[in-house]
Amino acid sequence: MPTTLHTVLDLPHLRLSLFAGAAGLDRPVSWAHASDLDSPWDWMAGGELLMRNGCTLPVSGAAQAALVERCAVAGASGILIGEDPETPALTGALAAAADRHGLAVLTAAYSVSFVAVARAVADANTGEASARFGQIEKIYGALRDSLGDRTGDSPTARLGRDLGCRLLLLDTATAHPVDPAAEAPEPALRQALLTAVHDHDGRIPGVLHVPFTEGTTVLAVEVPAEEPTVLVAVEPPGGDTSLLHHLATAAAVETARQGMLREHERRLGSELLAQLLDARVDPGAAREELAAHRLPAEDLVVLAVPQEDVADQRDLHLALSRRRVPHLLLNRSDLLLALLADRPGEVAAVHQRLGPGTPVGLSGRCALERISDARDEAVWSLALARTSAGGLVRYGDETGFTVLRSHAEARAVVDRVLGPLTAYDRANGTELLGTLRAFLVNRRSWQRTAAALNIHKQTVMYRVQRVEELTGRRLAETADITELWIAFQAHALLRGEVLR
Missing domain, CATH: 3.40.1390.20 (HprK N-terminal domain-like)
Structure with missing residues (x-):
């Protein structure tokens, strides 16, 4: 009794x-x-x-x-x-x-x-304590079996049956199951949990009481994990808080195991994206691989972010997996590249997870065969995003550089305006292109340009005169200066930079 x-x-x-x-x-x-x-x-x-x-x-x-x-x-x-x-x-x-x-x-x-x-x-309550110890032994028995791979069951699924209640291991932010193959909560329960978490400012107290249908007890406890995780118990046995925390300990082991599976998945995805960018995979095989990662072969986008703005690629992969966002991630050339389906909600989920102030470059929509070109578009857009108040720029969108809305337009401007200087420097071992850039950056000051390049002022004047002869443009004319400046903006953006 x-x-x-x-x-x-x-x-x-x-x-x-x-x-x-x-x-x-x-x-x-x-x-x-x-x-x-x-x-x-x-x-x-x-x-x-x-x-x-x-x-x-x-x-x-x-x-x-x-x-x-x-x-x-x-x-x-x-x-x-x-x-x-x-x-x-x-x-x-x-x-x-x-x-x-x-x-x-x-x-x-x-x-x-x-x-x-x-x-x-x-x-x-000595007699009740004996029964409680029996329940705790079931918890750690299920945990031992799961570590030894003695059963295909997850500890959470087995414990729910053993204890006669319903247990759900869920992502705190989305209320999706940590294991994609696990039972998902019905919409009403999922919304009730999200509302209860929101009402506590995203923090889980010792035991979170989730208001649900009358007469149904729903409790949630925090599970120690890389991403915020909760264990939800529907009609838990007895009223012992400590039992729930024992359950959370077992759930933490299951969460860690899921994390290892996600890490293996991330590494496979990185290798696939590298092969796609370098055209090292047969198109037919690539389609099958993308399907295995739940990505289409059409309607894709490439996203580029500076590596220094991503705390940890593993954390980002885990967070996106929890949010059911199919993706591939790859670190390359100081950038984090991501391949996603071109769906606004999924792009927004990535940007939100990175932080609204993070500069993000997004390619135009592409198919499997254009992923390498899409990477260039994303890098181009990232260069513009670094100066964008919104933080995210999509290739082809209106920007501050009205005539430089695409990679192809930028290349055409560079070749037409700066091409003669590049060819002359290559043939003669000169530095006319660098001198012109320094001259424009230093507001056409002979003295400051000479100091920046560590050369004599007369040398600067001679080089600028040669620039005018080769380009057919005069640096005393506003229209010509504007065209040269835009050409240098295009040159910088093609290199993933922003000219200041």
């Missing part, structure tokens, strides 16, 4: 008194716990006797009644108030709330320690 509050109240050595809520004396009590937290109900799993010092009790009747109401909703067994010189008056509102919710409110004399009450409840 489980211990009830009536049993605890009748223990003579505790000298407890009933203040209100007599209808709740038949509630079973699993544990007595002292807490001065502002929201102790966030750490309850049900069946606790909450013990509060008088000095931590709210003063107003409304606040005292709210304490009773929230504890009742969380499934507390009762509330014990320790009387001391600072205990405020127990109000009629407190008594009315206790009677209304059938939650017993007890008082303890100043001379009675909370330790004595906790020990008495523990001693009275």
